[in-house]
Amino acid sequence: MFTVGERDRLRERLLARAEADDSVVGAAFTGSYAVDDQDRWSDTDLVLAVRGALAPTLERWTGWLYDDLGARHHWDLPVGAAVVRVFLLPGWLEIDLTFTPEGEFGPRGPQWRTVFGTPRPLEPFAPPDADTLIGLLWHHALHARVCVERARRWQAEHWISALRDHVIALACLRLGHPAAYAKGAHLLPADLSTALEATLVRSLDAAELLRALSATVGVVTAELERFRPGLAARLAPMLAELTFTPPGECR
Structure with missing residues (x-):
């Protein structure tokens, strides 16, 4: 180095x-x-x-x-x-x-x-769009569960990890920390960081993938409740279906 x-x-x-x-x-x-x-x-x-x-x-x-x-x-x-x-x-x-x-x-x-040189006054870069991030959260959660059902386990891991990345970005946005590339992740509160640890996928076993998805959806739901309580009330029951529906019955 x-x-x-x-x-x-x-x-x-x-x-x-x-x-x-x-x-x-x-x-x-x-x-x-x-x-x-x-x-x-x-x-x-x-x-x-x-x-x-x-x-x-x-x-x-x-x-x-x-x-x-x-x-x-x-x-x-x-x-x-x-x-x-x-x-x-x-x-x-x-x-x-x-x-x-x-x-x-x-x-x-x-x-x-x-x-x-002489710098010019420019508009700052726009932060990530909250509605886009929220849309990606439910989108990735749905596709993670579908991939588990299809036994596409690497793809399921991909969606779960991407879901974690986006909820970190949303939390950073809410707290005023840098939201891109997890640059503000080290500034998140200890309780949120601890909850995020449980979202890490430890193997490609279907049960483990569902456990990690459930943990991630839990973090997502809690973050939505802090950020947009009204929206959380609408999305939380649907997100819960992705984690509690028995394998083979995902709709």
Whole structure:
């Protein structure tokens, strides 16, 4: 694994290249490093404001990362007009380079540290939609039970685990914690964390899958009661059917 010194030297090289690139008119760190919350394992998140078309700058930087820094792989995550190109370097150094048009260079959240350039005021990223999350909860619970009935046990495990992920996101949303990628999960109350432990699937035995589903539905129901009591009153009896209907009688 990389050392802190290797990561720091890499950041210096990235900034030096950004300052020497005529098409790059702004640079900012995001993520934990931007707010002095990094630790030994933090990766590097750097936003580059690009004047003109993104593609030539993207390809030029990509070639440099492979030829000079020994990149092993990369993949893209489009975000509006910007492209986040995620690189893997030797020693498991990860670099998330966002190439964004000059007019969209600016913070969309609190994790931002401008190095150079002029950031623009931008709308923050929208949090996850609560109604979508709630819809995914009942959808995943239903499909988990159906997969148990069909003896598609790996798929049942998939749905139960995804159901857990979404109820964690909903709880984080309710409490004002980061809701994406379980980033706020460690901030959840101890009683909720303890209840979530019981949702882990321990084997692919049908009885175990139903036990884990029942535990997960219990957490979902409790969270709905905190978040939307009226909706919980409508959904709770139906969710209970998924856990108490005898095997082979799921409707």
